[in-house]
Amino acid sequence: MEGQESGIGEVNKIIPKERLEKAPLNAVVVCGMGPVKLMDIKGSERLFPLQPYNRLNAIAAKLLASNGISDLVITSGARTAKSQDQGISEIEKKEKETSEGELLADTYDRARGKGVDKTGRVHAENILEVDSAAKTTFDNIIQAVNLLDSRNGGYWQGKMAVLSSEFHVPRIKEILKAFGLTSARVLSAEEILRHFGYNGRLYPAGDFGYGKSFEEFEDSVYRGQPSGLENLQDNPSYVTFELAKITSDRRLQEVASSLKAYYAEKNIPLPEVYEEIPSEYNDRF
Numbered sequence: 307m308e309g310q311e312s313g314i315g316e317v318n319k320i321i322p323k324e325r326l327e328k329a330p331l332n333a334v335v336v337c338g339m340g341p342v343k344l345m346d347i348k349g350s351e352r353l354f355p356l357q358p359y360n361r362l363n364a365i366a367a368k369l370l371a372s373n374g375i376s377d378l379v380i381t382s383g384a385r386t387a388k389s390q391d392q393g394i395s396e397i398e399k400k401e402k403e404t405s406e407g408e409l410l411a412d413t414y415d416r417a418r419g420k421g422v423d424k425t426g427r428v429h430a431e432n433i434l435e436v437d438s439a440a441k442t443t444f445d446n447i448i449q450a451v452n453l454l455d456s457r458n459g460g461y462w463q464g465k466m467a468v469l470s471s472e473f474h475v476p477r478i479k480e481i482l483k484a485f486g487l488t489s490a491r492v493l494s495a496e497e498i499l500r501h502f503g504y505n506g507r508l509y510p511a512g513d514f515g516y517g518k519s520f521e522e523f524e525d526s527v528y529r530g531q532p533s534g535l536e537n538l539q540d541n542p543s544y545v546t547f548e549l550a551k552i553t554s555d556r557r558l559q560e561v562a563s564s565l566k567a568y569y570a571e572k573n574i575p576l577p578e579v580y581e582e583i584p585s586e587y588n589d590r591f
Contacts, residue, residue, distance in 0.1 A: 331376040332464035334493070335450040336367045336414075337443065337478070338383020338406020339471065345515070346397040353404055353412040356515045357523070359471050359495075360406065362508060364413035366495035367469055369502050371433055372419050372426035376467070379430070380453065381410035382437040382446045405438035420503055443474075444481060444538075444548040451487075455554040469493040477538075484538060484545070486564025542569055542576050559583065 339359035347354055355361045364381070371379050383406020387398070394402075411434060418427065435453065440446045447468060454462035466487070468478050472494035482490045496508055510520045537544045545565060552558040566580045 329374055329377045330465065331370075331467050332462075333378040333380060333450065333454060333466045334367055334370055334376040335446055335466065335468045336363050336379060336381045336410050337446050337468065337470040337474065338381070338386075338410055338440070339363065339474075340383060340386030340406050342385065342387040342401050342404050342406055342409055343515070344397055344401050344404070344409075346395075352416065353400070353409050355409055355413060358509050358514075358520070360409055361413055362495045362499065363469060363471065364410045365417045365419065366493070366498035367410075368414050368417040368430055369419045369422070369498060370469075370493075371430035372422040373502075374426070374429065376433070378433050378435060378454075379414070380435045380437055380450050381407045381414060382440045382449060383407045383410065384438055384441045384445075405436075407436045407438045407440070411436045442548065443478060444545065445551065447478075447481060447485065447487070447490075448548060448551050451557060452551070452553045455557055460554050461556050464489065466490045467493045469495060469498070472496045481538060484565055484568040485561045486567075487561075539572070540574065542574060542580075546577055546579070 339357070343356040345354040345356050367379050367381070370376050385402065385405045387401035387404070414434060415431070422430075437446075437449045437453065440449045450466065450468075451462070454464065454466070458464075466489065468482070468490065470478060470492070475492045475494050478492045482492065499508065509524075512519060514520050514523075516523050542565070546562075549558060549562060549565075552561060562580065562583050563585055566576060566583055567585070569576050569580075
């Protein structure tokens with residue numbers, strides 16, 4: 307990323323890249339990592355993420371796009387900064403007005419990527435979409451599928467990846483399994499960066515802006531998430547509420563049928579509405 311890549315690590319080698327005629331992925335969904343916090347860089351109109359997760363996710367997505375690995379990149383996440391409306395600083399105001407999707411997109415736009423040529427960067431710029439609606443990890447996936455379905459006659463069949471920090475991978479993988487999205491996969495931002503030659507420290511050392519070390523921040527905000535699957539595994543009503551956002555009738559029925567089987571396997575009681583849902587898609591349902 308221009309002006310900031312040295313903080314991620316030095317590149318020991320540039321891996322040769324082959325331009326692909328057809329991208330192996332139709333879409334990559336980049337998860338926003340809230341809450342939105344920005345560096346207070348005076349006089350800058352750009353959005354500089356304070357915590358590292360959004361920056362790493364955005365750079366990894368830019369590398370995939372610049373190397374022809376995806377036809378579409380969707381940066382996803384709603385507004386998540388919380389502060390009072392009165393007596394707030396300019397940077398706090400900007401935080402409140404910025405969605406995770408917009409922050410990722412701005413960082414993605416500035417990221418150049420080691421070893422990426424001009425053609426790759428232009429391609430990456432032309433395939434970016436911003437989703438500022440998604441409020442949860444479930445929603446990151448649902449809003450992306452809604453976009454793909456709407457662009458493909460109401461029902462899309464293709465290959466999608468969900469990109470996030472490596473500790474987030476188990477959670478996303480379980481959601482994709484429960485939703486029955488068998489053609490989707492999860493990508494770790496850290497693994498992508500290492501693959502393209504980013505070595506050394508990926509995360510900041512010492513106090514990085516929250517008045518605490520990065521390790522303390524990570525432990526208090528994010529480290530509970532790998533096992534934090536309770537809303538998926540133990541609370542079908544919560545997930546069912548999320549399904550109401552799915553716009554395609556066929557997609558809704560397929561995801562609901564998959565969830566029905568997922569919970570039946572775990573012997574978890576379901577809301578009554580699931581009793582009428584067939585085990586597979588039925589256009590007369």
